[in-house]
Amino acid sequence: MDRLVKPDVKEVEMNFKSGQKCSAVFRLTNLMHTMTVAVSLTTTNPSVFSFPQPFSILPPLSSATYTLLSQPSDHPPLRSPHDVITVRSAMLPTGKAHMEDFRRLFSVPGRHVFRDATIPVSFVGPQVVEFLISHNAKVPDVNSSLHKAISGCSESQLAELMNLAVRSENADLVSAMVDSGADVKHRDSDGRSLLASALDSGNFDIFKILIASGCEIDNSIDRVLHEAAAKNRVDLIEILCKSRSRIDVNSVDSINRTAIHVAAARGHVEALKFLLSIGANADLADDRGWTPLHYSSSAGHRDAVETLLEHCNAKYAVDGEGKTAFSLAAENGHAELLPLLRLNDALHRASRLDDVGGVKSCLAEGAAVDGRDQNGWTPLHRAAFKGSVECARVLLGHGAPVDAVDDAGYTPLHCAVEAGHAAVAMLLIAHGARAKAKSLTGMVPLSSDRLKNHPALVARSICREKVRP
Structure with a gap:
């Protein structure tokens, strides 16, 4: 037998709370049937960790509980490699010892000192996960720490932290969160999916991870197509439409605008062409009667106007105020669009009527x-x-x-x-x-x-x- 005592855990987990003294408990058991054992507890980072009772005595086959304390800190004192507890043990024939006896017993190795036990120490809980997500570039071995920290989070806490990870733009963190059991189908207080949060960062790899993990779109709430169109992110639109999310390319927002309205308003021709190629309706009107052509004409986006004219049937559609796309272009001084929108037709008409x-x-x-x-x-x-x-x-x-x-x-x-x-x-x-x-x-x-x-x-x-x- 090379050990006298056995710990009941492979790792001690401390639930970290900012500004508070943290604690964790574990048990040691004397493996000897007839001999009392003396125990010494130390850590690799004594400035942070301490034991109320660093020395103790364990009668034969008995167990005792030990408490590890950490000093208050604003953020978890993470290190790589992780801090560890060293458990040293020695047979105590007399069955009793004073403090000086302990110090003398463990000051130098002797034939009565058996192999030390080591127990890693990890900080866990939502505040640790939040810290790791926010400072991932500055934390060594962040993924290992993250996996351990997540074990101290409830399901609801993990769901909120998943949102934070998505917004961090770090695909490795998101993947680690998914692997650790975070729910990708979680929705925020407004009912939005994680994909909607991912659009804020526009990280393509995070999009792929979420979709592959089963994150789904609710066409009545999520506006991911609208937001992707606003950013001219054809790659995100494409992966959304090819996913199993059953996304509606003509879904509307609160004022009945489709994604194609948004792309037209910003002059994003690449997004516009892709949306049209997958079935977006170029003739739909929003609450004020504006079609995508109204938006692109009003803003003076010539390439978008030319693209829409190839696909729309409502070239002369009027809005709630009776204005056509031509009228809006003229009002806003976009003279270069007028031939496309109406002047050419007017010239043909004047030529036919002999109107010099x-x-x-x-x-x-x-x-x-x-x-x-x-x-x-x-x-x-x-x-x-x-x-x-x-x-x-x-x-x-x-x-x-x-x-x-x-x-x-x-x-x-x-x-x-x-x-x-x-x-x-x-x-x-x-x-x-x-x-x-x-x-x-x-x-x-x-x-x-x-x-x-x-x-x-x-x-x-x-x-x-x-x-x-």
């Missing part, structure tokens, strides 16, 4: 002279088909492409001849329009002489197919 003043006004405000409608027609196509000579002249003067080809292969000259407008046709040719067309079936080459002498005949023979108005 309207054409000039639209061009002066920035309408695109080569802007196309859904059929590929430019304003010059419109003017040529309607025989609007002056409108065509103004458009050509502003650089309208004379040989622009629409979706069916028609140039403005084709439109003028088809409609029998010789004056417009001659104007186009004078500006360089090619009189020999060959892109449409049934067309014959156009010549200046034929246009002068037989415009109506040419109009009938050039194309048998009816041109759209």
Whole structure:
């Protein structure tokens, strides 16, 4: 036998409380059947730890309880390696001893001194965990200390500390908390999930840990998509939508805004495109009647406006005050958006109605002279088909492409001849329009002489197919 006594614990845990003296108890048992044993207790850090009775006597096969005390401290006195209690023992044939006897007995090793026992000391409890999370970079061997400290926390305390760990932006701490049994499905006092807290830090690894551990989204409470869209974090949006959380891409906040509203308002094109690609509705309106296009137009986010125009059907939707996206862009001085939102349409309309003043006004405000409608027609196509000579002249003067080809292969000259407008046709040719067309079936080459002498005949023979108005 190499030991005389046996401790009842492998580790002594002290529940730390800031500013208070802490204590922990353990028992030692004399393993000898007939011999009394003397015991000496010391620690590796006597400035922090102490024993009310550092020396004691254990009769044969008896046990005794010992109390370890620590001095008051504002934060847990953690060290690496951990502090330990050293238990020294010696047989005491007389069965009794005075203080000087103990000191003499344990001052030097002798043949009656058996192998020492060592007991590690750990600080546990919520204040230790909180300290480790807040000062993790300054604490050696933080994960080992954390695992031990968590053992002194209740379920409710651990849930609150989990929130703190998520906000710490330290994925290792979060993983350690999960491994130690922290509930990832815990919600704060507002009902928000841990994923909502994780968005504040935006740590991708923490997101993955929480989702892999079963953290779920409540679409009626959590606004994780909205917050991810506000940060333009496509990576977080993607992992959320691919998780088992059954997230609703069109879920709304308290004023009925979706995540796509938020991305549009901030001009976050990457988030906008991804949300649209997974089914976000570009035409939904919030409480004041604003669609995502209203938000991006009001803020002057051109790229976002262009992206939304490719997906929305409510280009001219009006809000609660009767304003369109065009109106908001104009009010806020975003003239560069007006051609995209309405001026091009207005230019086409003025060209069709032979409204020379309207054409000039639209061009002066920035309408695109080569802007196309859904059929590929430019304003010059419109003017040529309607025989609007002056409108065509103004458009050509502003650089309208004379040989622009629409979706069916028609140039403005084709439109003028088809409609029998010789004056417009001659104007186009004078500006360089090619009189020999060959892109449409049934067309014959156009010549200046034929246009002068037989415009109506040419109009009938050039194309048998009816041109759209």
